[in-house]
Amino acid sequence: MARLPDPPPPDAEAQAVSDRLLERIREAIREAGGALPFEQFMDRALYEPGLGYYRAGAARFGSGGDFATAPEFTPLFGRTLARQAAEILEHLGGGDVVELGPGSGALAAAALAELEACGRLPRRWRMLEVSAALRQEQQRTLAAQVPHLLDRVEHLEALPEGDTPAVWIANEVLDALPVRRFVRRGDGVRELAVAADGDGALGWREIAADEALTAAVGGIEARLDAPLPEGYVSEVCTRLPAFLRGVAAALPRGVMLWIDYGYPRREYYHPERRGGTLICHYRHRAHDDPFFRPGLQDLSAFVDFTAVADAGLAAGLEPLGYAPQGGFLAGAGLSELAEAQMAGADERRRLETVQAVQRLSHPGDMGERFKVLALGRGYAGPISGFRVVDRRGSL
Template sequence: MLPMNLPEPAVEARAHSERFVEQLRAVIAAEGGAIPFSRYMELALYAPGFGYYSAGATKFGASGDFITAPELGSLFARTVANAAIRLLRPLGEADVLELGGGSGAFAEGMLTHLAELDWRPGRYMILEPSADLRQRQQQRLRERLTADLFARVEWLDQLPEQGWSGLLFANEVLDALPVTRFVKRQGEVMELYVEVREQQLRLTERAADSMLIAALQKVEQTLGRSLPDGYVSELLVQLPWWLQAVTGSLQRGLALFIDYGYTRREYYLDERSQGTLVCHYRHRAHADPFIWPGLNDISSFVDFTAVAEAGLAAGLELAGFCSQASFLLGNGLEQELAAPAADEREQRARNEEARKLVLPGEMGERFRVIGLERGVDASALFAFGDLSGRL
């Protein structure tokens, strides 16, 4: 029985998933009969031609599986641009690097509003691992941006090697990084692996390696307690190395991450004893990562304390941490909402967009914003509702 009454995929989509499962079984067999869950998540999301973000189905918006903030309308991108201009204009010649460009909606809104504010980046770089999404972004931006703005957009195959200054922006990127899953058994740490059992993908447990044990010990030290027996959760063991890689060439500027997540004390509460992993299919959330691999998004909530720690280890400083609602309201959302609308219908759409962006029951409190700075002072962007003390 399908969880949450998930709708059945189309015949072609189901066949795609079944072919992918055969490939996954072959990988598991070739790698010793079981692979870490992080490896499975990486393949499920990014395997060329099969992974969720690598295949051609629509991911974002009403016809996809979920809606991100930039897909709701232009208010989100315009308000982030209001914040960015306070950082970018004093830098003079500066760039923007967006990690994972989605449908291109954020880049469109950001570049358009920056131009309205009489500032243009030297380059607007998009690092997009999905060839399909890159093509969609290129088509959208070519059609909707002026020739001058479109000429500034560059799609990267790898992170910049040369030093640059400006804004690094990532919306709902951290939650899609492959996580290590673990369970505590009689005081020992066990890592969750994926194996094939009775022709089905299933979880199994293996003794954790020293890196995972050390990472969890650090978490438990900051919590001031050990996690109880049977507790299942996630760790982004590779986060320090990943963050060092994406910010290593940023000479001066701000790395801004927006995602759903918690501080560490919230993340490892007893009530989350089965972890924070969540899957999305056709706007329905469920908890089974083995249903129709390649058709489901798989993500995990973000431990923002870990992000702050990784940033400090990478030589950055914490600029601020707050809810999405506080960040947007503190950087001009109300002014953007009050701007003249073309008609009553547009104004109603804006009001609905703002409601979803800031209300606690929507994205306002569930999504958090963290800024890591180098050679600049971006603390003013977080002055409204800064929660850094909770990290």
């Protein structure tokens, strides 16, 4: 992937935010002795209070932002997940839906409308969001699309407590967890860190890997039954086990659906994927320069779903299914919803529906690149999304 050519310039206010964040990052680099581990840079670029990409007030999603997730370009995504959530809640005897990282609120709006139409509204739709700016955006979306259901919605700033069964939905959450970058050298593992040159421009620098990173890469190679090649660059999310432990503790009984772009471990660390999976988005342009306008672009890495399943098991959760998004949505009823939407619709509406289904499910688009992993506790009922395909054996 190439560097970003001729990007549209930000307005003065946005540039000022980026400049302030950049100065804080440079200060952190100086305090770290000249090189800041990439994980810490990514954390600041995304989550620095008031300045990070997800903590400032600018639009992030949809046509006016930097990228569009599945809920933004078609309600069919949220409606299909609603059908799956309803099935699980029925076998749980009722409960809540907890949405982790609710984005613009588009998924919740579409899902609530579908659940109401089916007569299967949950007790509560709980939205876990730490960003005040995003909470406001979500409230605007819900007020515009399902104002009569606002009393069903609860915004949370911390993990929920209590013993209510629940379905958790986490769409494109794991990819935003800060990752550590490394390079395999003949004499061992080196960490990729961020440094500033004499003019203050940011760039890569190799530093010694600590025990935690060395052990993490060693664990990856042990599962692969072979060392990674010389010069191999990739990522590992060492925060994942602690993150899953915290989230799992908030699920007394139910199912979590983790939806993201990623691979099982053997595909993630394939010899041909020697440049890693880090990806940046700015104004709907994907590129590979994480140092471009810090705070104004999204940074993410593909998800190692084997690591997620392992972390879930260690946290007391059971893997209940793993499938590409296309197969999961097919099993959960996407085609039936699309057919009903096209019945009696005009030609333009039918074409939009066909295009939406293709984008969500085609292997060349989101259908294979995105995966769905279900982790559960105390659930023995069906999950129709995995009736078409279940690739747990690949994990």
